[in-house]
Amino acid sequence: MLALDVGGTKLAAALVDATGDVLRRAVTPTPADPWPACLQLLEQVRAGEPVDGVGAGCGGPMTWPAGVVSPLNMPVWKQFPLRDRLAGAYPGVDVRVHNDAVCMVLGEHWTGAAQGVDDVLGMVVSTGVGGGLVLGGRLHSGPSGNAGHIGHLVVEPGGPLCGCGGRGCLEAVARGPAIVAAAAELGCPARDGRELAALAGAGDPIAVAALARAGSAVGRAAASVAALLDLRLVVVGGGIAESGKAFWDPLEQAFRDHARLEFLSGAVVVPAVLGAQAGLVGAAALVLRG
Protein backbone atom coordinates (compact mmCIF):
# COMPACT_ATOMS: atom_id res chain seq x y z
CA MET A 1 0.00 0.00 0.00
CA LEU A 2 1.33 3.43 -0.96
CA ALA A 3 0.77 6.27 1.50
CA LEU A 4 1.24 9.99 0.98
CA ASP A 5 1.26 12.76 3.57
CA VAL A 6 1.05 16.25 2.05
CA GLY A 7 2.01 19.09 4.36
CA GLY A 8 2.79 22.75 3.95
CA THR A 9 6.43 22.31 4.99
CA LYS A 10 7.14 18.74 3.95
CA LEU A 11 5.91 15.88 1.84
CA ALA A 12 6.24 12.27 2.95
CA ALA A 13 5.51 8.96 1.28
CA ALA A 14 5.71 5.39 2.49
CA LEU A 15 5.19 1.81 1.53
CA VAL A 16 3.00 0.31 4.26
CA ASP A 17 2.28 -3.38 4.61
CA ALA A 18 -0.99 -5.06 5.54
CA THR A 19 -0.16 -4.95 9.25
CA GLY A 20 0.52 -1.21 9.30
CA ASP A 21 4.31 -1.48 9.29
CA VAL A 22 6.18 1.18 7.35
CA LEU A 23 8.56 -0.72 5.05
CA ARG A 24 10.11 2.27 3.30
CA ARG A 25 9.71 5.98 3.84
CA ALA A 26 10.87 9.13 2.05
CA VAL A 27 10.50 12.80 2.97
CA THR A 28 11.26 16.05 1.19
CA PRO A 29 10.64 19.74 1.84
CA THR A 30 7.49 20.90 0.04
CA PRO A 31 8.59 22.55 -3.22
CA ALA A 32 6.83 25.34 -5.09
CA ASP A 33 5.18 22.80 -7.38
CA PRO A 34 4.29 19.89 -5.10
CA TRP A 35 2.65 17.39 -7.46
CA PRO A 36 5.75 16.15 -9.33
CA ALA A 37 7.53 15.81 -5.99
CA CYS A 38 4.63 13.75 -4.61
CA LEU A 39 4.84 11.37 -7.56
CA GLN A 40 8.59 11.12 -7.30
CA LEU A 41 8.41 10.25 -3.57
CA LEU A 42 5.73 7.65 -4.20
CA GLU A 43 7.78 6.03 -6.95
CA GLN A 44 10.84 6.10 -4.72
CA VAL A 45 9.17 4.12 -1.89
CA ARG A 46 7.31 1.90 -4.34
CA ALA A 47 10.67 0.86 -5.82
CA GLY A 48 9.10 -0.86 -8.82
CA GLU A 49 6.77 -3.16 -6.87
CA PRO A 50 3.12 -3.56 -7.88
CA VAL A 51 0.69 -1.08 -6.26
CA ASP A 52 -2.48 -2.37 -4.59
CA GLY A 53 -3.87 0.97 -3.38
CA VAL A 54 -3.00 4.55 -2.52
CA GLY A 55 -4.04 6.54 0.55
CA ALA A 56 -3.25 10.20 1.05
CA GLY A 57 -3.62 12.68 3.88
CA CYS A 58 -3.67 16.39 3.14
CA GLY A 59 -4.56 19.63 4.88
CA GLY A 60 -8.10 20.88 4.43
CA PRO A 61 -10.43 22.16 3.31
CA MET A 62 -11.22 19.55 0.69
CA THR A 63 -14.21 17.98 -0.96
CA TRP A 64 -14.69 14.47 0.29
CA PRO A 65 -14.58 11.73 -0.86
CA ALA A 66 -13.70 13.43 -4.18
CA GLY A 67 -10.38 14.57 -2.73
CA VAL A 68 -10.27 17.98 -4.41
CA VAL A 69 -8.00 19.88 -2.02
CA SER A 70 -7.35 23.56 -1.25
CA PRO A 71 -5.00 23.27 1.75
CA LEU A 72 -4.77 26.39 3.88
CA ASN A 73 -1.10 25.57 4.46
CA MET A 74 -0.34 25.24 0.73
CA PRO A 75 -1.76 28.22 -1.17
CA VAL A 76 -0.40 26.94 -4.49
CA TRP A 77 -3.05 24.20 -4.53
CA LYS A 78 -6.50 25.63 -5.11
CA GLN A 79 -9.10 23.01 -5.94
CA PHE A 80 -6.33 20.60 -6.80
CA PRO A 81 -7.80 17.20 -7.81
CA LEU A 82 -5.41 15.16 -5.67
CA ARG A 83 -7.46 11.99 -5.71
CA ASP A 84 -7.99 12.08 -9.48
CA ARG A 85 -4.31 12.76 -10.07
CA LEU A 86 -3.31 9.83 -7.88
CA ALA A 87 -5.91 7.62 -9.58
CA GLY A 88 -4.48 8.65 -12.94
CA ALA A 89 -0.96 7.78 -11.82
CA TYR A 90 -2.01 4.46 -10.30
CA PRO A 91 -4.97 3.25 -12.36
CA GLY A 92 -7.14 0.33 -11.34
CA VAL A 93 -6.53 0.46 -7.59
CA ASP A 94 -8.43 1.99 -4.69
CA VAL A 95 -7.31 5.59 -4.09
CA ARG A 96 -8.54 7.54 -1.07
CA VAL A 97 -7.81 11.03 0.24
CA HIS A 98 -8.75 12.43 3.63
CA ASN A 99 -7.86 15.18 6.08
CA ASP A 100 -4.34 14.82 7.50
CA ALA A 101 -5.57 14.97 11.12
CA VAL A 102 -8.04 12.20 10.33
CA CYS A 103 -5.17 10.11 8.97
CA MET A 104 -3.17 10.70 12.16
CA VAL A 105 -6.03 9.29 14.24
CA LEU A 106 -6.46 6.32 11.95
CA GLY A 107 -2.74 5.61 12.24
CA GLU A 108 -2.78 5.77 16.03
CA HIS A 109 -5.88 3.58 16.03
CA TRP A 110 -4.26 0.97 13.81
CA THR A 111 -0.78 0.61 15.31
CA GLY A 112 -0.36 3.37 17.91
CA ALA A 113 -1.80 4.70 21.15
CA ALA A 114 -5.42 3.80 20.33
CA GLN A 115 -4.93 0.21 19.21
CA GLY A 116 -7.91 -1.94 20.08
CA VAL A 117 -10.04 0.99 21.26
CA ASP A 118 -13.27 1.29 19.28
CA ASP A 119 -14.23 4.84 20.25
CA VAL A 120 -11.54 7.48 20.27
CA LEU A 121 -10.98 11.17 19.58
CA GLY A 122 -7.61 12.08 18.11
CA MET A 123 -6.32 15.63 18.20
CA VAL A 124 -3.39 17.24 16.43
CA VAL A 125 -2.20 20.37 18.23
CA SER A 126 0.26 22.02 15.91
CA THR A 127 0.13 25.08 13.59
CA GLY A 128 -3.61 24.47 13.70
CA VAL A 129 -5.75 22.20 15.86
CA GLY A 130 -7.36 19.35 13.97
CA GLY A 131 -8.76 15.99 14.79
CA GLY A 132 -10.59 12.87 13.82
CA LEU A 133 -13.02 10.39 15.31
CA VAL A 134 -13.16 6.64 15.37
CA LEU A 135 -16.61 5.57 16.54
CA GLY A 136 -17.68 1.97 16.95
CA GLY A 137 -14.35 0.84 15.52
CA ARG A 138 -14.69 2.77 12.27
CA LEU A 139 -13.61 6.17 11.01
CA HIS A 140 -16.48 8.60 11.42
CA SER A 141 -16.24 11.04 8.52
CA GLY A 142 -19.60 12.75 8.77
CA PRO A 143 -21.80 13.63 5.80
CA SER A 144 -19.26 15.94 4.14
CA GLY A 145 -16.10 14.33 5.50
CA ASN A 146 -15.62 17.12 8.05
CA ALA A 147 -16.32 15.27 11.28
CA GLY A 148 -13.47 15.62 13.77
CA HIS A 149 -13.10 19.40 13.64
CA ILE A 150 -12.25 19.61 17.32
CA GLY A 151 -10.42 22.91 16.76
CA HIS A 152 -13.67 24.85 16.71
CA LEU A 153 -15.14 23.83 20.02
CA VAL A 154 -15.65 27.08 21.90
CA VAL A 155 -13.36 26.80 24.93
CA GLU A 156 -13.06 30.48 25.95
CA PRO A 157 -16.32 32.40 25.41
CA GLY A 158 -15.40 35.87 24.20
CA GLY A 159 -11.83 34.65 23.75
CA PRO A 160 -9.33 35.29 20.95
CA LEU A 161 -10.47 35.67 17.38
CA CYS A 162 -10.16 32.48 15.33
CA GLY A 163 -9.28 32.08 11.67
CA CYS A 164 -12.84 30.80 11.16
CA GLY A 165 -14.28 34.16 12.20
CA GLY A 166 -15.53 33.00 15.58
CA ARG A 167 -14.08 33.72 19.00
CA GLY A 168 -12.62 31.45 21.65
CA CYS A 169 -12.29 28.35 19.48
CA LEU A 170 -9.84 25.75 20.74
CA GLU A 171 -7.70 26.44 17.67
CA ALA A 172 -7.57 30.17 18.46
CA VAL A 173 -6.33 29.38 21.97
CA ALA A 174 -4.12 26.31 21.56
CA ARG A 175 -2.52 26.38 18.12
CA GLY A 176 1.22 26.90 18.31
CA PRO A 177 1.41 30.39 16.79
CA ALA A 178 -1.38 31.59 19.12
CA ILE A 179 0.42 30.29 22.21
CA VAL A 180 3.70 31.87 21.08
CA ALA A 181 1.98 35.19 20.28
CA ALA A 182 0.21 35.28 23.66
CA ALA A 183 3.54 34.70 25.41
CA ALA A 184 5.30 37.28 23.22
CA GLU A 185 2.79 39.93 24.29
CA LEU A 186 4.05 39.42 27.83
CA GLY A 187 7.67 39.73 26.74
CA CYS A 188 8.57 36.11 26.08
CA PRO A 189 11.31 35.87 23.40
CA ALA A 190 10.32 32.41 22.06
CA ARG A 191 9.87 32.45 18.30
CA ASP A 192 8.11 29.10 17.95
CA GLY A 193 6.56 26.30 19.95
CA ARG A 194 9.84 24.47 20.35
CA GLU A 195 11.57 27.50 21.86
CA LEU A 196 8.56 28.14 24.07
CA ALA A 197 8.62 24.55 25.34
CA ALA A 198 12.33 24.86 26.05
CA LEU A 199 11.79 28.05 28.05
CA ALA A 200 8.91 26.44 29.94
CA GLY A 201 11.11 23.45 30.68
CA ALA A 202 13.65 25.86 32.18
CA GLY A 203 10.95 27.34 34.41
CA ASP A 204 10.17 30.59 32.58
CA PRO A 205 6.85 31.62 34.18
CA ILE A 206 5.41 33.29 31.08
CA ALA A 207 6.13 30.27 28.91
CA VAL A 208 4.72 27.96 31.60
CA ALA A 209 1.52 30.01 31.84
CA ALA A 210 1.08 30.18 28.07
CA LEU A 211 1.37 26.41 27.68
CA ALA A 212 -0.88 25.88 30.70
CA ARG A 213 -3.64 27.95 29.13
CA ALA A 214 -3.44 25.86 25.95
CA GLY A 215 -3.18 22.57 27.84
CA SER A 216 -6.18 23.40 30.01
CA ALA A 217 -8.22 24.28 26.94
CA VAL A 218 -7.29 20.99 25.28
CA GLY A 219 -8.20 19.14 28.49
CA ARG A 220 -11.60 20.83 28.72
CA ALA A 221 -12.31 20.05 25.08
CA ALA A 222 -11.24 16.43 25.55
CA ALA A 223 -13.50 16.03 28.60
CA SER A 224 -16.40 17.69 26.80
CA VAL A 225 -16.16 15.35 23.83
CA ALA A 226 -15.59 12.29 26.01
CA ALA A 227 -18.93 13.04 27.71
CA LEU A 228 -20.70 13.76 24.43
CA LEU A 229 -19.47 10.66 22.63
CA ASP A 230 -19.09 8.18 25.49
CA LEU A 231 -15.31 7.94 25.01
CA ARG A 232 -12.70 6.49 27.32
CA LEU A 233 -9.69 7.57 25.26
CA VAL A 234 -8.43 10.77 23.68
CA VAL A 235 -5.08 10.78 21.86
CA VAL A 236 -3.22 14.07 21.44
CA GLY A 237 -0.37 14.54 18.97
CA GLY A 238 1.27 17.33 17.00
CA GLY A 239 4.24 19.53 17.81
CA ILE A 240 2.68 21.32 20.79
CA ALA A 241 1.92 17.94 22.38
CA GLU A 242 5.68 17.46 22.59
CA SER A 243 6.04 20.43 24.97
CA GLY A 244 6.33 18.27 28.08
CA LYS A 245 4.86 18.74 31.54
CA ALA A 246 4.10 22.44 31.07
CA PHE A 247 1.47 21.40 28.52
CA TRP A 248 0.47 17.96 29.78
CA ASP A 249 0.06 18.59 33.52
CA PRO A 250 -2.59 21.31 33.07
CA LEU A 251 -4.19 19.25 30.30
CA GLU A 252 -4.56 16.22 32.54
CA GLN A 253 -5.70 18.33 35.47
CA ALA A 254 -8.42 19.96 33.37
CA PHE A 255 -9.50 16.58 32.03
CA ARG A 256 -9.76 15.14 35.54
CA ASP A 257 -11.62 18.23 36.77
CA HIS A 258 -14.21 17.99 34.03
CA ALA A 259 -14.58 14.31 33.07
CA ARG A 260 -16.60 13.46 36.18
CA LEU A 261 -19.58 11.47 34.98
CA GLU A 262 -19.57 7.89 36.21
CA PHE A 263 -19.30 6.38 32.76
CA LEU A 264 -16.09 8.37 32.23
CA SER A 265 -14.31 6.72 35.14
CA GLY A 266 -10.99 5.49 33.82
CA ALA A 267 -11.08 7.78 30.79
CA VAL A 268 -7.65 9.13 29.85
CA VAL A 269 -5.88 11.49 27.49
CA VAL A 270 -2.62 10.05 26.17
CA PRO A 271 0.11 11.28 23.84
CA ALA A 272 0.25 10.00 20.28
CA VAL A 273 3.11 7.55 19.85
CA LEU A 274 3.68 7.24 16.11
CA GLY A 275 4.95 10.78 15.56
CA ALA A 276 5.38 11.70 11.91
CA GLN A 277 4.58 8.12 10.86
CA ALA A 278 0.98 8.32 12.07
CA GLY A 279 -0.18 10.27 9.03
CA LEU A 280 1.33 7.73 6.65
CA VAL A 281 0.06 4.68 8.51
CA GLY A 282 -3.37 6.32 8.67
CA ALA A 283 -3.33 7.19 4.97
CA ALA A 284 -2.73 3.51 4.26
CA ALA A 285 -5.54 2.66 6.68
CA LEU A 286 -7.95 4.75 4.60
CA VAL A 287 -7.71 2.04 1.96
CA LEU A 288 -6.86 -1.05 4.00
CA ARG A 289 -9.30 -0.44 6.85
CA GLY A 290 -11.77 1.99 5.24
Added chain:
Amino acid sequence: MLALDVGGTKLAAALVDATGDVLRRAVTPTPADPWPACLQLLEQVRAGEPVDGVGAGCGGPMTWPAGVVSPLNMPVWKQFPLRDRLAGAYPGVDVRVHNDAVCMVLGEHWTGAAQGVDDVLGMVVSTGVGGGLVLGGRLHSGPSGNAGHIGHLVVEPGGPLCGCGGRGCLEAVARGPAIVAAAAELGCPARDGRELAALAGAGDPIAVAALARAGSAVGRAAASVAALLDLRLVVVGGGIAESGKAFWDPLEQAFRDHARLEFLSGAVVVPAVLGAQAGLVGAAALVLRG
Protein backbone atom coordinates in the same frame (compact mmCIF):
# COMPACT_ATOMS: atom_id res chain seq x y z
CA MET B 1 -45.96 -0.79 19.20
CA LEU B 2 -46.22 0.09 22.88
CA ALA B 3 -44.22 3.07 24.10
CA LEU B 4 -43.51 4.17 27.64
CA ASP B 5 -42.03 7.45 28.87
CA VAL B 6 -40.98 7.36 32.52
CA GLY B 7 -40.41 10.74 34.13
CA GLY B 8 -39.99 12.03 37.64
CA THR B 9 -43.23 13.99 37.56
CA LYS B 10 -45.32 12.01 35.09
CA LEU B 11 -45.60 8.70 33.33
CA ALA B 12 -46.89 8.41 29.78
CA ALA B 13 -47.70 5.47 27.52
CA ALA B 14 -48.83 5.28 23.93
CA LEU B 15 -49.76 2.93 21.16
CA VAL B 16 -47.68 4.00 18.16
CA ASP B 17 -48.21 2.70 14.63
CA ALA B 18 -45.56 1.77 12.08
CA THR B 19 -45.50 5.30 10.67
CA GLY B 20 -44.84 6.95 14.03
CA ASP B 21 -48.41 8.14 14.61
CA VAL B 22 -49.64 8.07 18.19
CA LEU B 23 -52.96 6.18 18.09
CA ARG B 24 -53.75 6.27 21.80
CA ARG B 25 -52.00 8.00 24.68
CA ALA B 26 -52.38 8.03 28.45
CA VAL B 27 -50.62 10.07 31.13
CA THR B 28 -50.61 10.01 34.91
CA PRO B 29 -48.64 11.72 37.69
CA THR B 30 -45.75 9.54 38.84
CA PRO B 31 -46.90 7.69 41.98
CA ALA B 32 -44.75 6.53 44.87
CA ASP B 33 -44.59 3.04 43.36
CA PRO B 34 -44.26 3.64 39.62
CA TRP B 35 -44.10 0.11 38.19
CA PRO B 36 -47.76 -0.94 38.63
CA ALA B 37 -48.78 2.44 37.18
CA CYS B 38 -46.53 1.89 34.16
CA LEU B 39 -48.16 -1.47 33.48
CA GLN B 40 -51.63 -0.06 33.95
CA LEU B 41 -50.95 2.76 31.46
CA LEU B 42 -49.51 0.34 28.92
CA GLU B 43 -52.53 -1.95 29.23
CA GLN B 44 -54.83 1.05 28.91
CA VAL B 45 -53.37 2.18 25.58
CA ARG B 46 -52.95 -1.39 24.38
CA ALA B 47 -56.68 -1.92 24.86
CA GLY B 48 -56.48 -5.67 24.40
CA GLU B 49 -54.70 -5.63 21.06
CA PRO B 50 -51.71 -7.89 20.38
CA VAL B 51 -48.30 -6.39 21.27
CA ASP B 52 -45.47 -6.48 18.72
CA GLY B 53 -42.82 -4.69 20.76
CA VAL B 54 -42.21 -2.32 23.65
CA GLY B 55 -39.91 0.72 23.74
CA ALA B 56 -39.30 2.78 26.86
CA GLY B 57 -37.51 6.02 27.63
CA CYS B 58 -36.37 6.75 31.16
CA GLY B 59 -34.10 9.17 32.97
CA GLY B 60 -30.51 8.07 33.50
CA PRO B 61 -28.18 6.79 34.61
CA MET B 62 -28.91 3.27 33.39
CA THR B 63 -27.04 0.27 32.16
CA TRP B 64 -27.53 -0.14 28.45
CA PRO B 65 -28.79 -2.13 26.63
CA ALA B 66 -29.72 -4.06 29.80
CA GLY B 67 -32.09 -1.26 30.85
CA VAL B 68 -31.40 -1.39 34.58
CA VAL B 69 -32.32 2.15 35.60
CA SER B 70 -31.51 4.41 38.56
CA PRO B 71 -33.13 7.68 37.45
CA LEU B 72 -31.82 10.77 39.23
CA ASN B 73 -35.33 12.20 39.05
CA MET B 74 -36.96 9.12 40.61
CA PRO B 75 -35.04 8.10 43.75
CA VAL B 76 -37.45 5.22 44.46
CA TRP B 77 -35.96 3.27 41.53
CA LYS B 78 -32.40 2.11 42.29
CA GLN B 79 -31.08 -0.46 39.86
CA PHE B 80 -34.63 -1.14 38.75
CA PRO B 81 -34.64 -3.78 35.97
CA LEU B 82 -37.07 -1.90 33.73
CA ARG B 83 -36.28 -3.81 30.59
CA ASP B 84 -36.57 -7.21 32.26
CA ARG B 85 -39.84 -6.22 33.90
CA LEU B 86 -41.27 -5.08 30.59
CA ALA B 87 -40.00 -8.25 28.90
CA GLY B 88 -41.67 -10.28 31.64
CA ALA B 89 -44.96 -8.47 31.12
CA TYR B 90 -44.80 -8.73 27.31
CA PRO B 91 -42.94 -11.96 26.59
CA GLY B 92 -41.71 -12.90 23.14
CA VAL B 93 -41.42 -9.41 21.67
CA ASP B 94 -38.55 -6.96 21.26
CA VAL B 95 -38.23 -4.73 24.35
CA ARG B 96 -35.80 -1.81 24.39
CA VAL B 97 -35.02 0.86 26.96
CA HIS B 98 -32.96 4.00 26.44
CA ASN B 99 -32.30 7.43 27.89
CA ASP B 100 -35.35 9.72 27.68
CA ALA B 101 -33.40 12.47 25.90
CA VAL B 102 -32.24 9.94 23.33
CA CYS B 103 -35.87 8.96 22.76
CA MET B 104 -36.82 12.61 22.25
CA VAL B 105 -34.24 12.93 19.47
CA LEU B 106 -35.35 9.68 17.85
CA GLY B 107 -38.93 10.93 17.90
CA GLU B 108 -38.03 14.25 16.29
CA HIS B 109 -35.92 12.38 13.75
CA TRP B 110 -38.76 10.06 12.84
CA THR B 111 -41.76 12.39 12.58
CA GLY B 112 -40.65 15.80 13.89
CA ALA B 113 -38.19 18.62 13.25
CA ALA B 114 -35.36 16.36 12.08
CA GLN B 115 -37.26 14.21 9.59
CA GLY B 116 -35.06 13.16 6.70
CA VAL B 117 -31.86 14.55 8.25
CA ASP B 118 -29.23 11.86 8.73
CA ASP B 119 -26.94 13.69 11.15
CA VAL B 120 -28.51 15.62 14.00
CA LEU B 121 -27.93 16.57 17.60
CA GLY B 122 -31.02 16.78 19.78
CA MET B 123 -30.98 18.62 23.08
CA VAL B 124 -33.52 18.66 25.90
CA VAL B 125 -33.17 21.78 28.05
CA SER B 126 -35.36 21.22 31.06
CA THR B 127 -34.70 20.31 34.71
CA GLY B 128 -31.46 18.91 33.35
CA VAL B 129 -29.81 19.22 29.96
CA GLY B 130 -29.70 15.98 28.01
CA GLY B 131 -29.35 14.97 24.42
CA GLY B 132 -28.95 12.36 21.78
CA LEU B 133 -27.22 11.90 18.46
CA VAL B 134 -28.36 10.51 15.16
CA LEU B 135 -25.30 9.95 12.96
CA GLY B 136 -25.46 8.60 9.44
CA GLY B 137 -29.20 8.07 9.82
CA ARG B 138 -28.93 5.87 12.88
CA LEU B 139 -29.04 6.40 16.62
CA HIS B 140 -25.49 6.70 17.95
CA SER B 141 -25.51 5.18 21.42
CA GLY B 142 -21.78 4.89 22.08
CA PRO B 143 -20.11 1.91 23.72
CA SER B 144 -22.01 2.19 27.03
CA GLY B 145 -25.17 3.83 25.68
CA ASN B 146 -24.13 7.23 27.03
CA ALA B 147 -23.42 9.11 23.80
CA GLY B 148 -25.39 12.34 23.58
CA HIS B 149 -24.47 13.76 26.99
CA ILE B 150 -24.38 17.33 25.67
CA GLY B 151 -25.08 18.69 29.17
CA HIS B 152 -21.46 18.26 30.16
CA LEU B 153 -19.76 20.27 27.47
CA VAL B 154 -17.78 22.93 29.32
CA VAL B 155 -19.34 26.21 28.17
CA GLU B 156 -18.16 28.57 30.94
CA PRO B 157 -14.63 27.72 32.17
CA GLY B 158 -14.57 28.28 35.93
CA GLY B 159 -18.35 28.63 35.83
CA PRO B 160 -21.02 27.30 38.18
CA LEU B 161 -20.59 23.95 39.90
CA CYS B 162 -22.39 21.11 38.14
CA GLY B 163 -24.11 18.09 39.65
CA CYS B 164 -21.39 15.97 38.02
CA GLY B 165 -18.72 17.64 40.14
CA GLY B 166 -17.24 19.70 37.32
CA ARG B 167 -17.59 23.42 36.69
CA GLY B 168 -19.13 25.36 33.85
CA CYS B 169 -20.95 22.44 32.23
CA LEU B 170 -23.81 23.38 29.92
CA GLU B 171 -26.19 21.71 32.37
CA ALA B 172 -24.88 23.82 35.26
CA VAL B 173 -25.54 26.98 33.24
CA ALA B 174 -28.69 26.22 31.24
CA ARG B 175 -30.87 23.82 33.22
CA GLY B 176 -34.09 25.44 34.37
CA PRO B 177 -33.39 25.48 38.12
CA ALA B 178 -29.93 27.00 37.50
CA ILE B 179 -31.38 29.80 35.36
CA VAL B 180 -34.07 30.52 37.94
CA ALA B 181 -31.55 30.48 40.79
CA ALA B 182 -29.18 32.83 38.97
CA ALA B 183 -32.05 35.27 38.36
CA ALA B 184 -33.27 34.93 41.97
CA GLU B 185 -29.85 35.98 43.25
CA LEU B 186 -30.41 39.28 41.46
CA GLY B 187 -33.86 39.69 42.98
CA CYS B 188 -36.05 38.07 40.35
CA PRO B 189 -39.19 36.59 41.95
CA ALA B 190 -39.76 33.81 39.36
CA ARG B 191 -40.09 30.41 41.03
CA ASP B 192 -39.70 28.27 37.91
CA GLY B 193 -38.82 28.42 34.25
CA ARG B 194 -42.36 29.20 33.18
CA GLU B 195 -42.59 32.22 35.47
CA LEU B 196 -39.15 33.35 34.39
CA ALA B 197 -40.15 33.14 30.73
CA ALA B 198 -43.30 35.13 31.45
CA LEU B 199 -41.29 37.87 33.18
CA ALA B 200 -38.80 37.91 30.32
CA GLY B 201 -41.68 38.20 27.85
CA ALA B 202 -42.87 41.26 29.80
CA GLY B 203 -39.41 42.81 29.49
CA ASP B 204 -38.00 42.18 32.96
CA PRO B 205 -34.26 42.83 32.42
CA ILE B 206 -33.03 40.28 34.99
CA ALA B 207 -35.18 37.51 33.51
CA VAL B 208 -34.10 38.53 30.00
CA ALA B 209 -30.41 38.40 30.97
CA ALA B 210 -30.76 35.04 32.73
CA LEU B 211 -32.39 33.41 29.72
CA ALA B 212 -29.85 35.07 27.41
CA ARG B 213 -26.96 33.54 29.33
CA ALA B 214 -28.53 30.09 29.00
CA GLY B 215 -29.48 30.57 25.36
CA SER B 216 -25.99 31.76 24.45
CA ALA B 217 -24.47 28.75 26.17
CA VAL B 218 -26.79 26.40 24.28
CA GLY B 219 -25.90 28.18 21.03
CA ARG B 220 -22.16 27.86 21.66
CA ALA B 221 -22.55 24.19 22.50
CA ALA B 222 -24.64 23.60 19.39
CA ALA B 223 -22.07 25.33 17.17
CA SER B 224 -19.22 23.41 18.81
CA VAL B 225 -20.87 20.05 18.19
CA ALA B 226 -21.96 20.99 14.67
CA ALA B 227 -18.28 21.62 13.84
CA LEU B 228 -17.11 18.45 15.58
CA LEU B 229 -19.67 16.15 13.99
CA ASP B 230 -20.26 17.85 10.62
CA LEU B 231 -23.90 18.60 11.43
CA ARG B 232 -26.30 20.95 9.67
CA LEU B 233 -29.12 20.59 12.19
CA VAL B 234 -29.53 20.82 15.95
CA VAL B 235 -32.99 20.39 17.49
CA VAL B 236 -33.67 21.88 20.92
CA GLY B 237 -36.67 20.88 23.05
CA GLY B 238 -37.63 20.78 26.71
CA GLY B 239 -39.44 23.28 28.88
CA ILE B 240 -36.78 25.99 28.73
CA ALA B 241 -36.88 25.87 24.92
CA GLU B 242 -40.45 27.13 25.22
CA SER B 243 -39.26 30.41 26.78
CA GLY B 244 -39.59 32.41 23.56
CA LYS B 245 -37.35 35.09 22.10
CA ALA B 246 -35.50 35.79 25.35
CA PHE B 247 -33.99 32.31 25.04
CA TRP B 248 -33.96 31.78 21.28
CA ASP B 249 -32.58 35.12 20.03
CA PRO B 250 -29.31 34.81 22.04
CA LEU B 251 -29.13 31.13 21.16
CA GLU B 252 -29.36 31.82 17.44
CA GLN B 253 -26.97 34.76 17.70
CA ALA B 254 -24.37 32.63 19.48
CA PHE B 255 -24.81 29.85 16.94
CA ARG B 256 -24.31 32.27 14.03
CA ASP B 257 -21.30 33.85 15.75
CA HIS B 258 -19.59 30.51 16.25
CA ALA B 259 -20.69 28.18 13.42
CA ARG B 260 -18.47 29.88 10.85
CA LEU B 261 -16.67 27.10 9.03
CA GLU B 262 -17.62 26.83 5.39
CA PHE B 263 -19.12 23.37 5.73
CA LEU B 264 -21.50 24.73 8.37
CA SER B 265 -23.06 27.24 6.00
CA GLY B 266 -26.81 26.77 6.22
CA ALA B 267 -26.60 24.97 9.56
CA VAL B 268 -29.49 25.82 11.87
CA VAL B 269 -30.81 25.25 15.36
CA VAL B 270 -34.56 24.67 15.42
CA PRO B 271 -37.14 24.04 18.13
CA ALA B 272 -38.47 20.54 18.65
CA VAL B 273 -42.01 20.22 17.35
CA LEU B 274 -43.45 17.07 18.89
CA GLY B 275 -43.52 18.32 22.47
CA ALA B 276 -44.39 15.67 25.02
CA GLN B 277 -45.10 13.15 22.24
CA ALA B 278 -41.44 13.06 21.10
CA GLY B 279 -40.39 10.76 23.93
CA LEU B 280 -43.15 8.28 23.14
CA VAL B 281 -42.61 8.32 19.38
CA GLY B 282 -38.89 7.89 19.98
CA ALA B 283 -39.41 5.05 22.44
CA ALA B 284 -41.36 3.26 19.72
CA ALA B 285 -38.54 4.08 17.28
CA LEU B 286 -36.07 2.24 19.53
CA VAL B 287 -37.79 -0.96 18.44
CA LEU B 288 -39.17 -0.04 15.03
CA ARG B 289 -36.11 1.82 13.75
CA GLY B 290 -33.40 0.50 16.06
